[in-house]
Amino acid sequence: xxxxxxxxxxxxxxxxxxxxxxxxxxxxxxxxxxxxxxxxxxxxxxxxxxxxxxxxxxxxxxxxxxxxxxxxxxxxxxxxxxxxxxxxxxxxxxxxxxxxxxxxxxxxxxxxxxxxxxxxxxxxxxxxxxxxxxxxxxxxxxxxxxxxxxxxxxxxxxxxxxxxxxxxxxxxxxxxxxxxxxxxxxxxxxxxxxxxxxxxxxxxxxxxxxxxxxxxxxxxxxxxxxxxxxxxxxxxxxxxxxxxxxxxxxxxxxxxxxxxxxxxxxxxxxxxxxxxxxxxxxxxxxxxxxxxxxxxxxxxxxxxxxxxxxxxxxxxxxxxxxxxxxxxxxxxxxxxxxxxxxxxxxxxxxxxxxxxxxxxxxxxxxxxxxxxxxxxxxxxxxxxxxxxxxxxxxxxxxxxxxxxxxxxxxxx
Amino acid sequence: xxxxxxxxxxxxxxxxxxxxxxxxxxxxxxxxxxxxxxxxxxxxxxxxxxxxxxxxxxxxxxxxxxxxxxxxxxxxxxxxxxxxxxxxxxxxxxxxxxxxxxxxxxxxxxxxxxxxxxxxxxxxxxxxxxxxxxxxxxxxxxxxxxxxxxxxxxxxxxxxxxxxxxxxxxxxxxxxxxxxxxxxxxxxxxxxxxxxxxxxxxxxxxxxxxxxxxxxxxxxxxxxxxxxxxxxxxxxxxxxxxxxxxxxxx
Numbered sequence: 001x002x003x004x005x006x007x008x009x010x011x012x013x014x015x016x017x018x019x020x021x022x023x024x025x026x027x028x029x030x031x032x033x034x035x036x037x038x039x040x041x042x043x044x045x046x047x048x049x050x051x052x053x054x055x056x057x058x059x060x061x062x063x064x065x066x067x068x069x070x071x072x073x074x075x076x077x078x079x080x081x082x083x084x085x086x087x088x089x090x091x092x093x094x095x096x097x098x099x100x101x102x103x104x105x106x107x108x109x110x111x112x113x114x115x116x117x118x119x120x121x122x123x124x125x126x127x128x129x130x131x132x133x134x135x136x137x138x139x140x141x142x143x144x145x146x147x148x149x150x151x152x153x154x155x156x157x158x159x160x161x162x163x164x165x166x167x168x169x170x171x172x173x174x175x176x177x178x179x180x181x182x183x184x185x186x187x188x189x190x191x192x193x194x195x196x197x198x199x200x201x202x203x204x205x206x207x208x209x210x211x212x213x214x215x216x217x218x219x220x221x222x223x224x225x226x227x228x229x230x231x232x233x234x235x236x237x238x239x240x241x242x243x244x245x246x247x248x249x250x251x252x253x254x255x256x257x258x259x260x261x262x263x264x265x266x267x268x269x270x271x272x273x274x275x276x277x278x279x280x281x282x283x284x285x286x287x288x289x290x291x292x293x294x295x296x297x298x299x300x301x302x303x304x305x306x307x308x309x310x311x312x313x314x315x316x317x318x319x320x321x322x323x324x325x326x327x328x329x330x331x332x333x334x335x336x337x338x339x340x341x342x343x344x345x346x347x348x349x350x351x352x353x354x355x356x357x358x359x360x361x362x363x364x365x366x367x368x369x370x371x372x373x374x375x376x377x378x379x380x381x382x383x384x385x386x387x388x389x390x391x392x393x394x395x396x397x398x399x400x401x402x403x404x405x406x407x408x409x410x411x412x
Numbered sequence: 413x414x415x416x417x418x419x420x421x422x423x424x425x426x427x428x429x430x431x432x433x434x435x436x437x438x439x440x441x442x443x444x445x446x447x448x449x450x451x452x453x454x455x456x457x458x459x460x461x462x463x464x465x466x467x468x469x470x471x472x473x474x475x476x477x478x479x480x481x482x483x484x485x486x487x488x489x490x491x492x493x494x495x496x497x498x499x500x501x502x503x504x505x506x507x508x509x510x511x512x513x514x515x516x517x518x519x520x521x522x523x524x525x526x527x528x529x530x531x532x533x534x535x536x537x538x539x540x541x542x543x544x545x546x547x548x549x550x551x552x553x554x555x556x557x558x559x560x561x562x563x564x565x566x567x568x569x570x571x572x573x574x575x576x577x578x579x580x581x582x583x584x585x586x587x588x589x590x591x592x593x594x595x596x597x598x599x600x601x602x603x604x605x606x607x608x609x610x611x612x613x614x615x616x617x618x619x620x621x622x623x624x625x626x627x628x629x630x631x632x633x634x635x636x637x638x639x640x641x642x643x644x645x646x647x648x649x650x651x652x653x654x655x656x657x658x659x660x661x662x
Contacts, residue, residue, distance in 0.1 A: 363464050364502040366486035367495075368512075368572070369520035375487075378515070382506030389506070 005038035010060035012188070013042065019160055020129055029113040034129035040122035052302040052334045053273040055123070058216050058242045059188055062158075072154060073182050073210055077402065081395050083150035083178065086135060090154070090161045093135050101147070103140035103173075108133050111164055114192060115222055117248065123218045127162050127190045134164030139173040139201075148176040148396070153191055154183040155215060161189035167196070167203065169229075174202035176393065181207075181239065186214035195223035195231075199253065202230040206396055207245065208403055209237035213268060220246040227253030227282075234391050235262040236400055237272045238407045244273035244302075251278070251285040251313065258285075263292045263387040265380075265407050266299035273302035280313035280343075291322040292387050294380055295331035296411070306338040307348055314343050320350040325383050327357065327376075377408045413440040413611040414461075414580050419472035421453075421460045421636075427468070430456040432636035434472075438580075438629075441608040445622055446615045447647060448633035449655040454615045455499060457633070458584040462496040463489050476580060491523035493579030497569040497586045504556040509568070510538060512556045513575055520576065541574040544604070546597050562589040570601045577605065582613045587621040599624025619647035634658040 006013050020034050043049075044056035078085075084101075087094040093108045100106065111131045118124040139145055155161040169175055181189070189211070197203045203223070211217055217240050223231055235245055247260055264272035278287050293301030303322040324333030337350040357379050365375035384404055391397040414437070421431035430453045438444045448454050460467040461474055463486040474482050481489050504512065518528040529537075542552060545567045557565050566586055573581055586598055602612060602625045614625060622630070622644065630646040631638045632655070639658045640646065 358502075359465070361502045361504060363459075363462075363486060364498065365504075365516075367462050367490055367498075368516035369487050369490040369523065369576075370516060371487050371519065371523075372485070374515075374519055378507060378512075379504070382504055385506035 005035060006041075010042070010056070012059040012062045016126065016130070016160065023130070023132065027110060029111060030129050030131075033113065033125045033127075036119065037122055037125035037129055040120070040125055043122050049275070049304065052300075052304075053242065053244050053271065055216065055218070055242065055244075062187060062216070072152075073180060073208070077399060078150055078178070081148050081150065081178070081399065083148045085150045085152065087152045087154060088135065088163045090156055090159065091131065091163045093133055093163075101143070101145060103143035104145060105138045105140070107136045109136055110134075112166075115194065118220070118222060121220070123190055124192060124220060127164065127192045130160065130162040130190075131164045131192070134166060136166045136168075138168045139170060139175045141170045142172040143170070144173065145175045148178055151177065151179045153179065153181045153189065155181070155187065155189040155211060155217070156183045158186040160187055163190070164192045164194075166194045169195070169197045169201040169203050171199045171201055173198075176204040176206070176396065178206045178396065178399075179208070181209040181211050181217060181219065181243075184212035184215070186212065187216070189215065189217040191217075191219040193219070193221040195221065197223060197225045197229035197231055197256075199227045199229065201226075203232075204393070205231075205233045206391070206400070207233070207235040208400070209235070209239045209243055209245070209272075210403070211239040211243070213241055213270065215240045216242045218244050218246075220248065222248040222250075224250045224252045225256040225258065227255055229253065229256040231256075231258040232392075233258075233260050234387060234400065235274065236265070236387075236403055237263070237274075238265045238403070240270060240272065242271045242273075244275060247276040249276070249278045249287070251280045251282050254282045255284045256282075256286075258287045259390065260287065260289045261291070261387045261390050263294075263384045263404075264301045265294045265384060265404065266301060267296040267411060269298050271300045271302070273304075275302070275304040277306045277308065278318070280307070280309040280316045280318070282312065283314045283316070285313065286317045287319070289320040290387055290390065292384050293322070293324040293333050294327065294384060295324070295333055296327040298328075298330040300332040300334070302334045304336040304338075305350070306340065307350075309339075309341040309343050309346055309348065311342040314345045316343060316346040316348065318346070318348045322350075322352045323383070324354040325357065325380065326354065327380070373412045377412055381405070381408060413477060414438045414613065415475040415478075416461070417473045417475070419460070419474065420470045421456055422468045422470050423456060423466065429470070430636055431460065434633070434637050436631060436638055438611045438613055440611055441606075442628040443602065443606065443612040443614060443625055444629045444631060445627040445647060446613060446631050446633050447617065447619070447650055449658075452633045453636045454633055455584060458496055458582045458615060461582060462486055462494065487519070487523065491520055495573055495576055495578030495581040497566075497573055497581065497583040499584040499586075499588065501557055501565040501569055503558045503560075505558050507556045509554055509556045510552045513538060513572060516572070517575060538571075538575060541571055544574060544597075545570045545601060546594070547571055563591065563594050566590055566594065567597065570598055574601050574605065579609065580611045580613075581605075582615065584615045585617065586614070587616055587618065595621055596624055619651045622647045632658050
């Protein structure tokens, strides 16, 4: 291709460009995004923020060959939640055929790009260039949506999957969203989530990543919070060859609060990265962040968390904790907690630990009659439970606890 | 019932010999006490009998009901009816106390080929026995031992012993850190469990506990061996004279 925008593209990038050119009609936003990507290229380990999660290495020789094969989470896992369900298969949105509750609107629309802060992000550029349609949901003023919304992202075959969701929660409204990443897709999937939580509104987002062991995926969630808004996010990742879950949180109004919790349980040669950036622009905001990483075999967990507190953001109360549990000599955890504080009247703290299972506790449990496997499973479950128990909604907590139990069961 | 025969145990990377030919026999239906100074090997004895890794039996044997257990894993020994009340019980954050006790009981039941306890029977029994050991119901819903005082942790050990109804129990300094009321409670639990088919080995520093649990025999452990055995009166003698004579002798 003589007019390629990419210089010396890898096999993956060449396939990506071909797929981009094959899109029916990329709009201006998409075109501009692809041009940005052509300069930014796949992030690699020589870029500081990606030194532990090298997407170029994971993807460069990946040939994009569609070969449908499904490995989905049993839908009964979510039945108790009675959710309003969307399925996005390889980026194609399948909306539920049911009446929407009053005050809730949704649409499948042309991709509208991203926020300015993310234009420098290569995978976001790729996503904006490649996503055909994005899913938009708006929860109207004061609407407290009782049923949760379930969005299932299913990547099938060995190709590309790009998706975007935009959620606007209007003043005083509240909604719970559960998202899954699943399917045995051996290619690359990318999801861009934009959230806006207006004054006094509440957004809860729960994420499960159970993609197959050949999958490479990237998910980024950018949320702007206005005054007294509340955001809670709990993520659980047991899947993917390489996954990275980024969260970009902006405290845009006073008195808002957020919980960002995550648990990575990875075995084999899997690699799970949780990277976040919380930007405090206004006073009296609170954030609690808890990460628990469990790595077995030669698996690896990565946690990079940054709290940035601008001068105006006095009385910020921010705490970050990251704990890793390594189950074998070949497992690895990399943590990088960062505080960047320009205000003087704030309470900000971070803590990071890494260790193995406690021999004293193992012996205690075995003396009580548990086998070695049972004792280890119990301690691993207990380690992750702080994240799971932090989910206030009983039904959602049960779903997450069951996913953790299923992971432990599959390993024993 | 429990027979320890010329037991030699080495501990740690250097393989330091801690037990040096310890022999002891507790017949079914009896309670024996082991007393001894710090560093005499009391905890090594309890860990070795329970099968803790890192406690290497270099010679000798331990038999439970006539069967050698030294090659068994800790959970296999537990399934054979051995219970150890820990000197320093573990905290297990993230595991609700009741769930833990039930999980442990069911694991033992499965290993013994017995039926698991029903939820209703378990609940009734655990509440009744919590009352016996003086633990509030609310504690049963909390994460296991998390934030419990030293005394409460010992009560939790006694609760488990009462629930499991082990064939043989080793109590490693269960009395340390307990007040008089709690000591009496420990005595009540042991006395309620005393049966012709059951044995106890009570490891202690002081004879106070033995006022509530009347031992059939008292052994003095010093320098990794039993240096003297006698009746209940030996405990009172030791309280008067101290351990020094035995340390020197060992």
